[in-house]
Amino acid sequence: MTSAQEDFWAFLRAATPARIALGRTGDSLPTRRVLDFQLAHEQARDAVHAELDADALGEELSAWTPAIVHSEAADRTSFLQRPDLGRALSPHSAKALIPGNYDVTIVIADGLSAAAAQTLAPTVCRMLLAQDFVFAPPVVAVQARVALGDEIAVAQGARMVVMLIGERPGLSACRSLGAYVTFDPRPGVTTDAGRNCVSNIRPGGLSAEEASSRILAIMRLAQTIKATGTRLKEDAALALTAPQNIS
Amino acid sequence: MSYACALGASNYVFPDLRTLLARASPDRAGDRLAGLAARSGEERVAARIALADVELVRFLGETLVPYETDEVTRLILDSHDRAAFAPVASMTVGDFRDFLLSDEASGRFLAALAPGITPEMAAAVSKLMRNQDLIAAARKISVVSRFRTTIGLPGRLSARLQPNHPSDDLTGIGAAILDGLMYGCGDACIGINPATDSAARALLLLERIDDLRLRFDIPTQSCVLAHVTTTLQVIARGGPVDLVFQSVAGSEAANRAFGVDLALLDEAHSAVRGLNRAPQGANLMYFETGQGAALSAGAHHGVDQQTMEARAYAVARRYSPLLVNTVVGFIGPEYLYDGKEIIRAGLEDHFCGKLLGLPMGADVCYTNHARADQDDMDNLLTLLGVAGCAYVMGVPGADDIMLGYQSTSYHDALYVRRALGLRPAPEFESWLKTYEIMDARARVRPKLTGRSAKLLGRGAS
Numbered sequence: 001m002t003s004a005q006e007d008f009w010a011f012l013r014a015a016t017p018a019r020i021a022l023g024r025t026g027d028s029l030p031t032r033r034v035l036d037f038q039l040a041h042e043q044a045r046d047a048v049h050a051e052l053d054a055d056a057l058g059e060e061l062s063a064w065t066p067a068i069v070h071s072e073a074a075d076r077t078s079f080l081q082r083p084d085l086g087r088a089l090s091p092h093s094a095k096a097l098i099p100g101n102y103d104v105t106i107v108i109a110d111g112l113s114a115a116a117a118q119t120l121a122p123t124v125c126r127m128l129l130a131q132d133f134v135f136a137p138p139v140v141a142v143q144a145r146v147a148l149g150d151e152i153a154v155a156q157g158a159r160m161v162v163m164l165i166g167e168r169p170g171l172s173a174c175r176s177l178g179a180y181v182t183f184d185p186r187p188g189v190t191t192d193a194g195r196n197c198v199s200n201i202r203p204g205g206l207s208a209e210e211a212s213s214r215i216l217a218i219m220r221l222a223q224t225i226k227a228t229g230t231r232l233k234e235d236a237a238l239a240l241t242a243p244q245n246i247s
Numbered sequence: 248m249s250y251a252c253a254l255g256a257s258n259y260v261f262p263d264l265r266t267l268l269a270r271a272s273p274d275r276a277g278d279r280l281a282g283l284a285a286r287s288g289e290e291r292v293a294a295r296i297a298l299a300d301v302e303l304v305r306f307l308g309e310t311l312v313p314y315e316t317d318e319v320t321r322l323i324l325d326s327h328d329r330a331a332f333a334p335v336a337s338m339t340v341g342d343f344r345d346f347l348l349s350d351e352a353s354g355r356f357l358a359a360l361a362p363g364i365t366p367e368m369a370a371a372v373s374k375l376m377r378n379q380d381l382i383a384a385a386r387k388i389s390v391v392s393r394f395r396t397t398i399g400l401p402g403r404l405s406a407r408l409q410p411n412h413p414s415d416d417l418t419g420i421g422a423a424i425l426d427g428l429m430y431g432c433g434d435a436c437i438g439i440n441p442a443t444d445s446a447a448r449a450l451l452l453l454e455r456i457d458d459l460r461l462r463f464d465i466p467t468q469s470c471v472l473a474h475v476t477t478t479l480q481v482i483a484r485g486g487p488v489d490l491v492f493q494s495v496a497g498s499e500a501a502n503r504a505f506g507v508d509l510a511l512l513d514e515a516h517s518a519v520r521g522l523n524r525a526p527q528g529a530n531l532m533y534f535e536t537g538q539g540a541a542l543s544a545g546a547h548h549g550v551d552q553q554t555m556e557a558r559a560y561a562v563a564r565r566y567s568p569l570l571v572n573t574v575v576g577f578i579g580p581e582y583l584y585d586g587k588e589i590i591r592a593g594l595e596d597h598f599c600g601k602l603l604g605l606p607m608g609a610d611v612c613y614t615n616h617a618r619a620d621q622d623d624m625d626n627l628l629t630l631l632g633v634a635g636c637a638y639v640m641g642v643p644g645a646d647d648i649m650l651g652y653q654s655t656s657y658h659d660a661l662y663v664r665r666a667l668g669l670r671p672a673p674e675f676e677s678w679l680k681t682y683e684i685m686d687a688r689a690r691v692r693p694k695l696t697g698r699s700a701k702l703l704g705r706g707a708s
Contacts, residue, residue: 007426007429007431007701008693008694008695008700009425009426009703011424012422012425012426012703015419015422016412016416016418016419016420016422016423016648017413017419017648018410018411018412018419018422018423018426018642018643018644018646018648019422019642019643019644019645019656020422020644020648021426022643022644022658024658027605027658027661027662027665027690027691028658029644029656029658029661033644037621037644037645037646038445038621040646041621041653042479043613044409045614045615045616047615048615048616050706069511075630080580080581080616081276081280081580081581082280082581083543083581084279084280099319103327112616141581166577167651168614168615168616168651169616169651170646170647170648170650170651170652171613171615171646171648171653172646172648173413173648173651176413176651177259182585191351191503191504191544191545192504192505192544193503193505193506197443197444198346198443199443200413200414200442200443200649204413204416205413206413206414206442206444215445229506230474230506232474233444233445233446233477234444234445235445235446235447235480
């Protein structure tokens with residue numbers, strides 16, 4: 001026998017993956033809900049500490065001869081506590097990038113969820129690479145923060161960078177990918193206001209197809225107006241390519 | 248000017264006020280990351296001993312971030328109210344702590360003092376205060392703000408209903424809103440963080456919430472927490488914008504990293520006022536802040552993160568906002584490493600905000616890469632409830648499925664109200680009773696047979 005009660009609006013649970021209509025005992029959560037939460041939390045913490053298999057990603061994208069680079073953060077512990085190291089390319093890696101003249105470079109980075117980058121980024125990456133831009137060889141970046149992409153783009157001679165990076169794991173989504181598009185990235189100068197973000201790319205969130213079309217719309221408009229960030233509104237980008245997607 | 252403290256054989260010298268404040272700060276990850284933290288426990292206390300002797304007027308003469316190049320510094324100094332400051336003008340920082348905790352410092356007195364206090368003074372005195380001091384002083388101050396509800400009254404605790412969805416799905420968001428209303432949350436506002444920064448989507452979301460509000464006569468206000476430039480577009484399209492939201496920080500350069508400056512915020516404030524959706528004299532802005540924002544943008548000017556946070560409140564104060572909250576554990580362990588650091592920061596931010604005259608709430612939260620868990624949040628939530636926090640977040644099951652972090656839940660809001668005898672905003676409380684969500688004993692207990700069921704039958708959008 002339990003004192004916990006179901007909510008009479010429990011039928012609404014089908015409408016959202018959010019933890020709604022959890023029921024109650026008094027003002028508190030039922031035992032089962034408390035334990036569900038603890039399990040999800042521990043799983044998410046485990047996801048944060050997982051490592052990226054960069055070689056496997058490299059093989060998956062071998063048709064485009066990707067490069068593998070490392071930030072200055074030597075391991076996960078140092079990555080979590082020193083964001084400055086995660087934004088700097090290791091000197092050895094900088095030498096591994098060959099300069100050229102490109103429209104765009106795509107970087108796949110572990111960020112805070114290696115599993116998201118490992119499983120979700122290759123599909124989005126392939127969809128983008130099939131488009132009509134002059135792409136640099138894609139880059140797989142280990143122990144990387146968003147701003148590491150700026151340095152990579154400069155080293156490769158790319159005018160724009162698309163960073164596909166593991167987002168901080170949530171309880172319901174340990175594997176969620178974010179895409180940051182930056183035109184004319186400048187290491188140490190470009191701020192978040194200079195980027196456009198498409199987030200929540202994952203099963204149950206934004207599909208790879210939808211995400212790719214949004215990223216692409218941003219890339220196209222960025223190339224036209226020669227800017228990203230607060231000067232580029234996603235509405236305007238989508239309006240240029242697919243007006244039916246707005247509402 | 249340098250500051251010094253001799254302790255036995257050691258003579259600690261701090262070259263300027265900025266360094267003195269940083270060394271006096273309770274230990275935390277962001278100051279260690281910035282290389283600003285005290286190098287030993289003894290140095291930290293030496294800095295506090297030296298800081299206790301600094302006169303408050305000193306903060307008007309020695310700027311931490313240059314006046315010439317930073318509009319936040321100019322805002323702080325140019326808007327400083329000398330007359331309001333007069334009662335404490337001869338005090339040192341140490342005297343000021345003693346005064347804040349004294350019987351003379353009544354809530355009324357402290358409210359009148361607020362325009363005379365600068366963020367740097369607030370930050371400085373907080374560094375000499377223990378957690379219980381931060382609670383005891385904040386508890387005396389009540390800052391009341393108004394729109395369709397009255398927020399911040401003594402004995403009340405409001406909740407922002409935060410029904411986020413990873414793809415801004417209208418049905419999903421609608422379901423989470425109904426769930427929150429059934430749990431007595433939403434009196435601070437119904438505030439959605441959008442997954443993408445789209446004016447078209449923000450407009451649609453605001454229209455749907457406004458329909459729901461009008462249909463059931465819910466006394467609350469809504470907000471889509473998009474970038475201010477996006478909200479300006481929604482206003483230009485005639486959207487039902489109650490509140491303009493923006494994240495702000497404590498330096499001009501940090502705000503630039505957020506894509507804003509004071510001129511833009513002025514423009515937005517004036518635009519939302521022009522909509523005339525609120526009763527006369529209502530508060531129309533909503534700001535979020537958080538320790539570490541300036542450092543993460545490389546715009547901290549060698550100032551410790553807690554002082555930079557307090558400077559963000561000067562930006563907020565300019566607009567007499569309805570809501571201001573620190574998102575205390577959101578930014579991550581690089582800035583606040585564990586539960587202890589998050590709890591301390593939450594109490595500091597709440598105290599400093601209230602001392603500066605803001606209707607201060609808190610997003611009691613943490614991320615999965617921080618060393619913190621629900622027990623830490625329970626502690627901070629309870630402490631803030633005791634400290635007289637204006638509002639907290641209500642996120643379904645404490646799990647924000649869009650932003651990927653854990654905040655407080657609808658259940659948590661009920662818990663803290665119950666444990667501390669706090670009630671929702673008066674207008675909202677009446678509505679909860681009218682709709683039989685709240686029973687005769689002021690408990691939130693909706694029944695299938697009550698009027699609340701109508702909300703479900705007709706309300707799902």
